Amino acid sequence: TYVRRFATTAVRAAAAESVNSYGVRVSKAQGVVDGLTGAIGNTPLIKLKKLSAQTGCNILGKAEFQNPGGSVKDRAALYVVKDAEERGLLKPGGTVVEGTAGNTGIGLAHVCRSRGYNLVIYMPNTQSQGKIDLLRLLGAEVYPVPAVAWENPENYNWQAKRHAERLLKEDPEHGAVWTNQFDNIANRRAHIETTGPEIWAQTDGKVDAFTCATGTGGTLAGTTRFLKDVSNGSVKCFLADPPGSVLYSYISSGGQLKERTGSSITEGIGQGRVTDNLKQDIADLDGALNIADEKSIEMVYRCLDEEGLYLGASSALNVVAAKEIAEKLGPDHTVVTILCDGAYRYADRLFSDKWLKSKNLRDAIPKHLEKYIVL
Numbered sequence: 424t425y426v427r428r429f430a431t432t433a434v435r436a437a438a439a440e441s442v443n444s445y446g447v448r449v450s451k452a453q454g455v456v457d458g459l460t461g462a463i464g465n466t467p468l469i470k471l472k473k474l475s476a477q478t479g480c481n482i483l484g485k486a487e488f489q490n491p492g493g494s495v496k497d498r499a500a501l502y503v504v505k506d507a508e509e510r511g512l513l514k515p516g517g518t519v520v521e522g523t524a525g526n527t528g529i530g531l532a533h534v535c536r537s538r539g540y541n542l543v544i545y546m547p548n549t550q551s552q553g554k555i556d557l558l559r560l561l562g563a564e565v566y567p568v569p570a571v572a573w574e575n576p577e578n579y580n581w582q583a584k585r586h587a588e589r590l591l592k593e594d595p596e597h598g599a600v601w602t603n604q605f606d607n608i609a610n611r612r613a614h615i616e617t618t619g620p621e622i623w624a625q626t627d628g629k630v631d632a633f634t635c636a637t638g639t640g641g642t643l644a645g646t647t648r649f650l651k652d653v654s655n656g657s658v659k660c661f662l663a664d665p666p667g668s669v670l671y672s673y674i675s676s677g678g679q680l681k682e683r684t685g686s687s688i689t690e691g692i693g694q695g696r697v698t699d700n701l702k703q704d705i706a707d708l709d710g711a712l713n714i715a716d717e718k719s720i721e722m723v724y725r726c727l728d729e730e731g732l733y734l735g736a737s738s739a740l741n742v743v744a745a746k747e748i749a750e751k752l753g754p755d756h757t758v759v760t761i762l763c764d765g766a767y768r769y770a771d772r773l774f775s776d777k778w779l780k781s782k783n784l785r786d787a788i789p790k791h792l793e794k795y796i797v798l
């Protein structure tokens with residue numbers, strides 16, 4: 424009877440929570456999902472307990488590392504593929520081509536395998552062999568090409584575009600598409616339709632502020648759009664920017680684009696232009712924060728030590744931004760951010776004494792956290 428009572432409660436909970444008024448399932452116990460892509464999204468919203476206690480606020484992190492490909496980019500990968508399907512550009516056996524050095528490629532590899540498409544990835548040849556190996560073992564065809572600027576026609580994104588155009592000419596029946604994550608607003612839509620509604624439902628609409636960093640801008644723009652619209656503008660939304668990105672100065676100067684200067688150890692974020700994904704929402708942001716690498720790396724270690732969270736540097740940067748916003752707002756506010764991915768793919772750098780020293784970040788790790796420098 425004990426087992427039966429437990430089972431009945433679990434079944435009831437799953438059924439009762441299955442769909443909220445935004446059409447989003449927020450229950451973790453979802454029952455059977457339809458293939459791998461059904462397991463994308465509906466991630467937990469984790470209260471960072473120590474940081475919340477220290478600030479007197481609720482600091483909440485969306486656990487995007489729990490997606491099947493291990494990052495927030497699974498959502499965009501699914502949406503750009505679905506968008507190509509809906510526009511009739513892809514049929515089973517067709518090919519997706521994308522320029523990416525990281526999480527988008529991994530997300531696309533999972534989505535493409537699960538839906539029966541080939542995947543071709545172009546990336547700058549400055550990327551680690553580990554990334555190339557992982558994409559290849561997930562079934563992708565990978566082309567590392569010389570790392571040249573966006574303006575150069577040999578940039579990896581333009582090579583990806585031309586590859587898709589070639590394939591489409593050769594084999595129009597199956598189709599081929601360049602998914603173009605930076606300027607394809609199906610990426611932003613993923614967050615308008617999933618990330619934003621999930622956050623709203625998970626907090627019962629009690630969210631005061633949202634912040635995250637941008638690579639393509641899809642996560643920030645889409646989540647901001649939804650939260651602004653659903654709350655009549657009352658949720659304050661902020662960009663969190665690493666050094667070497669132009670968006671912080673673009674927003675704080677009221678719309679002036681400056682040359683890129685500086686660089687950051689954070690991967691997957693920082694941007695040199697206003698992408699199409701950002702265009703429609705950037706003016707609605709309430710401000711921007713510029714977060715130094717010293718703070719981000721310290722937060723990688725703090726999240727591990729204080730929260731038990733093993734996070735990549737972009738997630739840690741987001742947590743620093745959430746903390747700074749909480750401190751500005753004062754106690755009893757709820758600030759939400761994105762935990763983009765875990766530290767697994769970066770551990771050989773983030774926890775290496777030699778690497779920290781080479782980046783002049785060794786002194787950013789407080790004494791009591793040095794025990795985590797194990798590599």
Ligand code: PMP
Pocket residue numbers: 494495496525526527636637638639640641642643690691692735737738763764
């Ligand atoms: N963090 C990591 C680790 C990423 O790989 C990315 C995507 N490049 C982002 C954050 C930023 O997400 P978005 O592209 O939606 O701006």
